[in-house]
Amino acid sequence: MTDGNGGKRHSLGRAGFFALGCLMVALGFIGAFLPLMPTTIFLILAAWCFGKSSPRLEAWLLDHPRFGPSLRAWRAEGAIPRRAKYMAAGGITFGYVVFWIAARPGLVLALVVGVIMGAIALWIWTRPEPAGR
Structure with missing residues (x-):
């Protein structure tokens, strides 16, 4: 074709x-x-x-x-390996702390960003782990 x-x-x-x-x-x-x-x-x-x-x-x-x-x-x-989940959660937390310190957001923005990042972390943690690990 x-x-x-x-x-x-x-x-x-x-x-x-x-x-x-x-x-x-x-x-x-x-x-x-x-x-x-x-x-x-x-x-x-x-x-x-x-x-x-x-x-x-x-x-x-x-x-x-x-x-x-x-x-x-x-x-x-x-599937996402457990070690990768820990690293992702750590990176998300670190990123939020940097955002909080550098941007000094107001309460609403801090909450919106926190909820979005929390939802991403939750999604990552709900993925299965590879079989045999």
Whole structure:
């Protein structure tokens, strides 16, 4: 099936997913070193993008010795390892403290941000843990 453009739309789509996947990997690796920036969510998104554009890079991520097990557990079961849950909760708490000190928000804003961050933490903690861990 062609798109009337000789396959150009398909190629552009693959290139877009590839570029987005590369960006997500870069953000994920930055997040591995910065305490306020997440890692796993960016790598989950990168694996998804590479699944649409580059099976070789998708396989590289899924087979990565450090990040691969978490990515495979997410894909198979929607699972998050307990250690990652603790790290996420710690990062969320640290981020809220930095927000509180740096922004000096009013009560309403502090509550809104706190409820949103609390809801995210709750969602993370309600995810299953990988089988066999």
